[in-house]
Every structure is written in structure tokens, then in C-alpha cells.
Amino acid sequence: MAAIQLQVYETLLAAFGPQGWWPAETPEEVIIGALLTQNTAWDNVEKALGNLRRRRLVDFEKLSGLRDELLEELIRPSGYFRQKSRRLKNLAIKITSAGGLRGLVGMPTLRLRDWLLEINGIGPETADSILLYAFARPVFVIDAYTLRICGRHGWLPEPTGYNEAQAWFSDKLPADSDLFNEYHALLVRTGKEFCRPRRPACCSCPLAGFTPIFAPDTI
DNA sequence: CCCCAGGCGTCCA
DNA sequence: TGGACGCATGGG
Structure with a gap:
């Protein structure tokens, strides 16, 4: 049985x-989408992701240098936009300073999970979604x-x-x-x-x- | 008008 | 340690 x-x-x-x-094309989109979809309908996240895609901003290096006001405006449809813009930029800065996703793929799963959980705004579900759908852990x-x-x-x-x-x-x-x-x-x-x-x-x-x-x- | 959505951090007992 | 609360837009 x-x-x-x-x-x-x-x-x-x-x-x-x-x-x-995951309904997204790249690991970068999965990570951004995982953050934006927190307690939010996916259709709203799609609108925000579309705004970022059109401006070629699905890129952590670019996001890490973006003006707060612009990022807030772009992700506004996904709700909680002041919190999420702050958290997304913070996440982008941390990934960039770690050498981008390339610098993370070699990390053991539990260590990468802890690394993600240190980021303000990433809790257990978001961390695990990123591990599974962006890093195939x-x-x-x-x-x-x-x-x-x-x-x-x-x-x-x-x-x-x-x-x-x-x-x-x-x-x-x-x-x-x-x-x-x-x-x-x-x-x-x-x-x-x-x-x-x-x-x-x-x-x-x-x-x-x-x-x-x-x-x-x-x- | 109401409720709901692929959570999380903060505050307080 | 755990339960309330705020966060915000958009759809049914």
C-alpha cells in the first residue's frame, strides 16, 4: 500500500x-514573482512583471540601482507596493553582491535556504518556492x-x-x-x-x- | 457592499 | 512561541 x-x-x-x-520564463522571474505573489493574486503579479519585462528590468543588477519611486510605480499592481519595492531592491542588492545567481547555484540547499531567510521579506514559503522553482532543489x-x-x-x-x-x-x-x-x-x-x-x-x-x-x- | 488572493514582519502577552 | 494586525491592488 x-x-x-x-x-x-x-x-x-x-x-x-x-x-x-512555475508560470515564468527564467529563474530571475521566478524569484521576483515569488516575492510579489505573497498574499496576492497571480494576475496582479503578471501586471507588475510585465512592467518590469518591458523595461528590461528583470535583472538584479539593474533593480539594485533603481530609484525607489520608479520601482514602486512599476510593481504597484501587485499590491503592498511600498513594502515589496523595498524588499525586492534589498534582495536584488544582496544577490548582486553575492555574484548574481551564478554565485548561489553551488550552495548546499540548507545553506542557501538560510541565506534566503536572512533577507527581510523572505519567509519559509517564499524561500522554499525559490529553492524549488528557481534552483530545482x-x-x-x-x-x-x-x-x-x-x-x-x-x-x-x-x-x-x-x-x-x-x-x-x-x-x-x-x-x-x-x-x-x-x-x-x-x-x-x-x-x-x-x-x-x-x-x-x-x-x-x-x-x-x-x-x-x-x-x-x-x- | 462583501470577501479573497501562491505571506511576512512587528508587536505584545 | 504564538496570535492579532497592517500592508494594497484588483477581481468576483
Whole structure:
């Protein structure tokens, strides 16, 4: 009997097919997008990314020298633009002074994760998204959709923290960046479609048949 | 009008 | 250590 973590993956892949993540072209775009999409709809991030692309500013060296006011204006559609412009520029400066992405690709995964987490504005999900989708490291990304799905299906007790959820998946799956890439994308797809907040469990969800480990009203 | 979106840092008990 | 709160635009 395969672990539930693998069965869920197979079920979602059969239901939705490959999601083709990350929806960006280059590692630079993935990193910038990961920061801009924090608590923000991807359509809004696309507008901001488009502004940067048109001006050939998807480039950490250029971003690190950009006027604050201009950067704020360009990323305004992605929300929290004052915070995010400051954080993006700060990130660009730090990457540039590390020798660009070339200077990071050789770093061991855990050391690179710590390096990312030191940056103001990069927390566990953003760091892990960058590790997985920009550097192809086998790190399982947890997000609000994943926590909601796990809680609602009774796979983890609520409330569950980031590290606990990450371990629940990672400990039962092969450390395969292609698997983790597709799995996270499928969970986001599932969450958007079937696991909206403040709504009862949806019986048409492809995952409806999985047995809860933690009953809905215990612990 | 309301709620929501692929979080995070800060503050405070 | 953990829960509230502010951050901001755009879509349904």
C-alpha cells in the first residue's frame, strides 16, 4: 500500500494533469514573482512583471540601482507596493553582491535556504518556492491552500504549522524536485477550485474519498 | 457592499 | 512561541 501522500499526488495528477509550473520564463522571474505573489493574486503579479519585462528590468543588477519611486510605480499592481519595492531592491542588492545567481547555484540547499531567510521579506514559503522553482532543489513548498486542504481532509491536526506540514509530505515522498514541483502546483489548483476558505468540505473535490487521520472534531 | 488572493514582519502577552 | 494586525491592488 502506497503512502497517502503519494496516492493524493496520483489522484490530483489524474484529475488535473500537469500544471506546468512555475508560470515564468527564467529563474530571475521566478524569484521576483515569488516575492510579489505573497498574499496576492497571480494576475496582479503578471501586471507588475510585465512592467518590469518591458523595461528590461528583470535583472538584479539593474533593480539594485533603481530609484525607489520608479520601482514602486512599476510593481504597484501587485499590491503592498511600498513594502515589496523595498524588499525586492534589498534582495536584488544582496544577490548582486553575492555574484548574481551564478554565485548561489553551488550552495548546499540548507545553506542557501538560510541565506534566503536572512533577507527581510523572505519567509519559509517564499524561500522554499525559490529553492524549488528557481534552483530545482527538492524542497516541498507549503502554502495556505496546502494547509487548508490538509486540515479540511483531516490529514493533519489544526492548526498546523509550516514545518509540520512540510515534514508530513517530505518524510513520505522521494526527494524529487520534479515531483515536488508538480505536487505543489496541483495542490494550489485544487485549493483554488475546491477548497475555498470559510466553506464546508466540497464533495466534488477529487480528494473527497480519502479517509481522515484526524477526525474533524477531535484534538 | 462583501470577501479573497501562491505571506511576512512587528508587536505584545 | 504564538496570535492579532497592517500592508494594497484588483477581481468576483
